[in-house]
Amino acid sequence: MQKGKVRVIVLGLIQSGDRIFVSECEDPVKQDTFYRALGGGIEFGEHSIDALQREFQEEIQAELTNIKYLTCLENFFVYNGQAGHELIQLYQCDFVDGKFYELESLAFADGEWVFNALWIPIERFRSGELRLVPEQFIHYCEGK
Secondary structure, three states: OOOOOOEEEEEEEOEEOOEEEEEEEEEOOOOEEEEEOEEEEOOOOOOHHHHHHHHHHHHHOOOEEEEEEEEEEEEEEEEOOEEEEEEEEEEEEEEOOOHHHHOOEEEEEEOOEEEEEEEEEHHHHHOOOOOEOOHHHHHHOOOO
16 A cells, blocks of 8 residues: 555456455454455556456456446545555456356465455345445445
């Protein structure tokens, strides 16, 4: 995260029935677990849809299909004791390979960080049991 900079990222909303595919993250300062869709930074000169496909390929070696632009979200947050500001290009998409829908969890690395991606029922976020970030993301999940 760059201090004092707005970070432009792309996230992919992948849903299967009443579940969404997210990565489990932890804020080491707050010792708080939260969940977020997979994706990452958009590089200079790169279209957001290309960044989405690149990030899924790099992180979990997955190809995407049925990619549909949803919206742009603005997210202000504090992570690891640092203020952050993101503009998020949000896409709805599906996995090409059906094996991803059968996974219980999948460990993947992003730089020096290791994350766990998993399917979680949307209701666990809606009920407040688990925290999905950014908060407005939940409004784009089907079955509202």
